[in-house]
Amino acid sequence: MKKEAMFFHPEEGKIRCVLCPHYCLIAKGNVGFCGVRQCGQSGDELKLFTLNYGEITSISLDPIIKKPLYHFHPRDNILSVGSFGCNFKCSFCQNYSISQHRAESRYVPTGEMADISLRNTDSIGLAFTYNEPSIWYEYVYDVAGEIKRRDGEHKIVLVTNGYINEEPLKKLLPYVDAMNIDLKGDGEFYKSICLGKLEPVMNTIRAANGEGCHIEVTTLLIPGENNSHETLDRLGDFLASVDRDIVLHVSRFFPRYRMKKPATGMEDLKKAYQQLRKKLTNVYVGNVSEEEKSYIMKQ
Ligand code: SF4
Incomplete structure (x- = not known):
């Protein structure tokens, strides 16, 4: 559903979106970098509209460890x-298939989503995940607020790339109990592979951690791209400067989408685990079998 967005202002006859650090300047009829925020006319004013409000592409009951x-x-x-x-x-x-394409979806109004979540007695709350919740902001904010007003104990979780500006983040955080934030690599990795920047993600991790929200971090380890000794050293130093006890998941990469490199080898995972374990108390490996996990995490 199309709905007026929350964070934008007019500029040079266009609309500047200030939700995330891309700061897209969008002309009438066009969408921003995320593809889901469109500049359009409302009366005699230009405004920004979110195109994915309440549009659900995936819903599932998952173990929270997933x-x-x-x-x-x-x-x-x-x-x-x-x-x-x-x-x-x-x-x-x-x-x-859902992050880079307009996948098939079903509209679920805010109140109905809150009802579905609150009625599910097998679940401790609602996680916004699968695609990026930052650019689904208005719906996440409305549903999370509605749930918290009705039951403050019902948990709200975000699984996010952390690419959001400080003002919208701080407005949403009072409703969020836990986040898993990706920390994907160094500045060059963000620039060339994600088409974004590292610094705002670090700011999100720092800001969210200081707001009483439970934070865990995930790094997908891609051989030859983000697993050099220097990159992992900087990553570990940064996280230790936020909180030495912060939880870090080092995940095994498998070839997917446009990146056809071979899957991360066990020796690369073990090396990364041992290096990061010297800096951080809680390091786990993911996307591996239990047997592989015990081999890698064996001291
Ligand atoms: S949320 Fe979308 S439109 Fe807004 S600045 Fe970010 S990428 Fe651009």
């Missing part, structure tokens, strides 16, 4: 929903 969140109600399930669109263009995207 998000992954290991230190936040790890034995529970959480109802998980997603829409379409993303503000990155990662060539290795694991969910490209």
Whole structure:
């Protein structure tokens, strides 16, 4: 559904979107980099509209450890929903069919989504995941607010790339109990592979961690792209400067979408795990079997 967006202003006869650090300047009829925010006429004014409000492409009851969140109600399930669109263009995207395309969706109004979530007794709350929740902002904000007003104990979770500006982040955080934020690589990796920037993601991790929200971080380890000793050193140093006890998931890469490199080898994962473990208390490996996990995490 099309709905007026929350973070924009008019500029040079166009609309400047200030939701995320791309700061798209959008002419009438066009969409921003994420493909889901469109500049349009409303009366005699230009405005910005979100195109994916309430549009659900995926809904599923998942174990919360699949998000992954290991230190936040790890034995529970959480109802998980997603829409379409993303503000990155990662060539290795694991969910490209909904992140990079206008996937088929069903409109679910705010109150109905809150009802579905609150009635599900097998779930501790609602996770906004699968595609990027930042660019689904208005719906996430409305549904999370509605749920918290009706039941403050019902958990709200975001699985996000962290590419959001400070003002919208701070407005949403009071409703959010836990986040898993991707930290994908160094500045060059963000620039060339995701078409974004590293610094705003670091700012999100710092800001969210300081707001009493439970934070875990995920790095998908791609051989030859983000697993050099220097890159992992900087990543570990940054996270340790936020909180040495922050949870980091180092995930195994498998070829997907446009990135056809071979899957991450066990030795690369083990090396990364051992290096990061020297800087951080809670490092886990993901996308591996239990047997592989115990081999890698064996001290
Ligand atoms: S949310 Fe979309 S339109 Fe807005 S600045 Fe980011 S990429 Fe551009």
